[in-house]
Amino acid sequence: MPEQAPPAGPRPPPDAGSRRRILAPLALAQFICSFAGSNMNVMINDISHDLGTTVQGVQVAITIFLLVMAALMIPGGKLSDILGRKRCFLAGLVVYGAGAVLSAVSPGLGVLILGNSILEGVGTALLIPPVYILTTLLFTDLTSRARAFGIVMAAGGVGAAAGPLIGGLITSAISWRAAFVFQALIVVLIIILSLTLEDPLPPDPGRHFDVPGAVLSAAGLALIVTGILAADNNLWLTAALLTTGALVLLRFLRRVNREERAGRDPLLSSDLFRNRTSNLGLITQNAQWLLLMGTSFTVAAFLQAVRGYDAIETGVIFTAATLGLLASSLAAERLATRASQRFLIMTGFVIAVAGIAVLIALVAGSAGPWAFAPGLLLIGLGLGVMLTPSVNVVQSAFPEQRQGEISGVSRSISNLGSSFGTAIAGTILVAGLSKNAYAAAMAVLAVVGLGGLAAAARLPRTPAPAAGRDAAGQGRPGDGPQR
Template identity: 30%
Template sequence: MSVGMPSGATAERPSAAGASDASGAGRGANRWLALVVLSLAQLMVVLDSTIVNIALPTAQADLGFSNDARQWVVTGYALAFGSLLLLGGRLSDLLGRKRLFLVGVTGFAVASAVGGAADGFGLLLVARIAQGVFGALLAPAALSLVSVTFAHDAGERGRAFGIFGAVSGAGGAMGLLLGGILTQGVSWRWCLYVNLVIAVIALIGALLWLREGEWPARVRLDLAGTFTSVAGMVGLVYGLGNAAAKGWTAPSTLGPVIAGAVLMAVFVLVERRTAKPLLPLSVVLDRDRGASFVSIGLSGVGSFAVFLFVTYYLVDTLKFSPVQTGTAFLPMVGLLIVGAIVSGALLPRIGPRPLVPIGCLLSAIGMALFTGLGAHSSYATGVLPGLLVLGLGMGLIFGSAQNAATNRVHSQEAGVASAMVNTSQQIGGSIGTAVFSSLAATAVASYAKDHAGSAPKGQILADATLTGYHLVFWISAGVFLACGALTALLFRGGPLTVSDDVPPAAAH
């Protein structure tokens, strides 16, 4: 019996026939319609992480705000989303997953409409913060609904998480393309308005095909855990966000990071002593779930190098337009989808232990291929091979880790386990942003200083920039290799079994 499973719960995999009998033929079809709804909602949240970044320069010129203010449009969303994920996951367990899903989708859509109609920086910032708040309700509710919908058949669960993982991994790259198309072809405001289209479809589908399932007994919210987790996450995300622009030794970086780390340590102590904790530590201490959170977090650190520094290379060195840049990532998206679907098919047979490390190894190879990029490299021979290998690797990681992170978890803890998936990725991305941006800036400055006068200034700057990119790609490859080694040790061997603990819950 794994840590976190209730007494008497079985981890044996039910037969396919038993699963079919339990759900009924019609419900089996509707489960997949429910998955489409949940994947659409997840796509809306993931798209927003990159699509707004593409629109920001145009929005800044239109509304007339400063560069410092522009950064807050990104930071405000990240602070709200990252700090409230655990609370959102716990609320979905306590108040009902479908209810929180509907609230999250509706609120996210309204906030997007307000942001798209903003006539100044203040209203745009408020809308972005509101998007983060409702995204923190929506994301864990969606993932936990996938988990409880496909809780009783390992084969179906693997395929479902392969699809959901593909959407989660590919959404960022799709946001780059869609953001470029909408910003250039229509208006930056449509980078926010597009969420209304997705939200309406998701809401209609949710009302048709999602149901609440069995509600847990009502318990009081862990207020001490809520306060320390929210405050700790705010400190970490805010401090790491300042590191790239102001340096690691700046008070605005060190102060929040240290305070955030201390508060998160206090949070762990609080959770150990609380009868009904916000985050039951058994959720994290289970070997498979812990390994999943590690792989998602470290992949978030490593994959940041793709979406930022490869984008920089395409735009600044190869002179790609925003639409061309987004299109350039599509082959990676295709291989990511393939990798996620393959992981979904293989996970019930061989488990995550070989799949995630192999995905990490492929991702490391993809990153290493990027270190050969030069000032005159072509997309087809220089960029594309790395994107293809990396996409396949990331698909294996996301498809396997999201499944294992929410597998065999108590039904009343599915929401908070799902929230930990998103929290791990958010913290990983924040660390990657801070560390890689800082290292690249240092490498560029050092190269320019050491080679001053040896060539024309423009040539030195171009070479220095490539040196910074290469350093980031090598370190990212190392992060993926470390992730592969850790997960090979942490994951249990053998097929991934499912639990009878979670009642069928999501499809009519």
């Protein structure tokens, strides 16, 4: 079907008050979804005792959440174009909130899986793509978009890094059920703040939704995530699942090409995979989230299993990374006016890898908890410097009509990075929780960081086209260069 034409003429930039109103619900949504992905780790024992299940049972619930979220992110991005960004965002919030309430009152593991794993997973897949689409569409120049993404990414990074601390405090002070009530209350707040949110593009309900393509993409991603998560138990099973998942995704890509040749609208446009700038940006996103979640898992496991710290003490030590990430993310607008996106991404990887080196060296020479602070601070600073420009580079590489699709792909790639980070660290650590295993896991993450640096170095200095351009690649008045 013909694509919706972009609105004629430039959109006036939002004023300061409007920007705060726009960003508040989007940033809070990213925060709560990132929080949900990390805070469950410190509640496993409490949940298993309260629900009369095993630790493995709760881990299954966490795994299913990751599978549902990863499998449905691409279809969720497509639905945002069909239903409308605001409508999809609100629907995702309602589904997520219902899942949080159901989890809070769950009498057993089955209801917890339905609420936390299924409903919260579906809700996340529906609401996260609109966060990135709306941020891209509502902030059209480089510096304002960098500031907006900086706030959104800071909220996500804080949710992921501080999730264990916040979850641990709530669980210790009240109960694990209160942590889900906390999520539900935040969702209610986001819905209230979102009522005045404006969708800059009208929905296109007549647009085709490729159901077989959605099934293939979801199945392929689910198999790959399952394979990644199985890495610390059975490497042969991992290899089989990854191979099968890759074959399913290959079939999905062949279907995309077949649908396009037939003149139909596939789930994803093949143009998404032909853009060199976007492809390199996606690689850096994958590496960044791998570093974030891999470091979080490795250091948390070492602190609790080897050093004997509890969840709250572990969360306090991670405050250094949270502060570093928050500080550099919130400086994204100022940094974007002084350096190119490519330079910022490269700098972020250099700082993060240096932080890993400092972390390994200081922890090896000291038994005190403060030995972790300098390295974690540097890792947080590095991640905050590069998370925003990486997202900006990818989103800005496509016109408005492709924002739903690229947002789904971008979030799926980031989720795969998070899963890889946990799996790589876990696979190494199962060999024996010792200083050597810890150092080996962190060294592997440093190598990944160097790989991300190499990909960032290949980014063009002036990527184009900007997201504000039309399908023919012609810029609208007011569109500036993307540096």
